[in-house]
Amino acid sequence: QVQLVESGGGLVEAGGSLRLSCAASGRTVTNYGMGWFRQAPGKEREFVAAISWSGASLDYADSVKGRFTISRDNVKNTLYLQMNSLKPEDTAVYSCAVSGVRLWPIRTSPYYDYWGQGTQVTVSA
Numbered sequence: 001q002v003q004l005v006e007s008g009g010g011l012v013e014a015g016g017s018l019r020l021s022c023a024a025s026g027r028t029v030t031n032y033g034m035g036w037f038r039q040a041p042g043k044e045r046e047f048v049a050a051i052s053w054s055g056a057s058l059d060y061a062d063s064v065k066g067r068f069t070i071s072r073d074n075v076k077n078t079l080y081l082q083m084n085s086l087k088p089e090d091t092a093v094y095s096c097a098v099s100g101v102r103l104w105p106i107r108t109s110p111y112y113d114y115w116g117q118g119t120q121v122t123v124s125a
Contacts, residue, residue: 009119
């Protein structure tokens, strides 16, 4: 089992930045791809970004490309999401997830086996 705990969410003005963290425990996630998803009120959960186990492959949703950066520290068993130039439409609950499949890309929920509870990001206009 893998437990995931997100942190770093909060309220920020449009144009501001936040850095989300996702700490994994229970077992190492070094050999697994990981991703960030978000869900706004009344909307479906959507893919934000993913990173391969080595960090060599990155994938971003078009809506965040150029503004968000996903990274990981396999020593600390932690995933990050640096979010810059935030927009009100980025407001959502952001969740991290671990994928157990040896595939790429991993943009959809069925590829992920473990999920965190999420952290709220609110961007004011």
